[in-house]
Amino acid sequence: MEEPIGVKEAAQVPRQRVEQLLDAAVRYTEERHWDVCPGTWLEPSGGGRSCSCGEAACAAPGAHPAGDGWADGATGSGAAARRMWTRRPGAAVLLPTGRAFDAVDVPESAGFLALARMERMSLPLGPVTRTPDRRMQFFVLPGAAAKADDLARRAGWNAASSGRRGIGAGGYGGAPPTRGGGAGAVQWARSPPTAHRWLPEVEELIGPLAYACGRAAADARRTRLS
Numbered sequence: 001m002e003e004p005i006g007v008k009e010a011a012q013v014p015r016q017r018v019e020q021l022l023d024a025a026v027r028y029t030e031e032r033h034w035d036v037c038p039g040t041w042l043e044p045s046g047g048g049r050s051c052s053c054g055e056a057a058c059a060a061p062g063a064h065p066a067g068d069g070w071a072d073g074a075t076g077s078g079a080a081a082r083r084m085w086t087r088r089p090g091a092a093v094l095l096p097t098g099r100a101f102d103a104v105d106v107p108e109s110a111g112f113l114a115l116a117r118m119e120r121m122s123l124p125l126g127p128v129t130r131t132p133d134r135r136m137q138f139f140v141l142p143g144a145a146a147k148a149d150d151l152a153r154r155a156g157w158n159a160a161s162s163g164r165r166g167i168g169a170g171g172y173g174g175a176p177p178t179r180g181g182g183a184g185a186v187q188w189a190r191s192p193p194t195a196h197r198w199l200p201e202v203e204e205l206i207g208p209l210a211y212a213c214g215r216a217a218a219d220a221r222r223t224r225l226s
Helices: 021-032 078-087 108-120 144-154 202-225
Strands: 042-045 048-051 093-096 102-107 128-130 135-140 165-167 172-174 187-190
Touching (some): 021 078, 021 093, 108 135, 108 187, 108 202, 144 165, 144 202
Antiparallel strands (some): 093 172, 102 135, 128 135, 128 187
């Protein structure tokens, strides 16, 4: 019997470290050898908080790049990261993709189902984040974004209808403990291992991910029609 989507999801999320954005940014550069880039931040506004970008209808308040040339400001230096977040302690911690890793981004319901299947299959997994907008990002080796759709099509799955997408060169992911407005913080659904920085090939994960996305999309259609 297949796992019901959405059941006991919270129990699958590991306990999160209580950590400041500055400390997290420095740790990612020094422990993981990942580039980091400061993004936007939240500012007090009319009794609430708004995005530093100034857009009243910002889609990701306090959790997106601060300008067009944001990627040029990314650094792999812990000392540089410390200086950046000392100046802007509330800035989002962004991880540029296409460098140390790419990411496969899927709906949260599909992500939890895929995680359960992968663990049951004893597949090797890298880090996985869970975002406030109910998405999950599976970290894989660079180059994945360019071939993920073709791999899924060969397996009989349509990327457009399943809500799955690859994030590669020129893209980014928010890193814990970055907050997305009032929606909560980015969390680790699967924390980076402390012993190594190994990442899987997308070919190893695309089957369970494509299946889970197709299953989640089909369940959502049945719910709308019922």
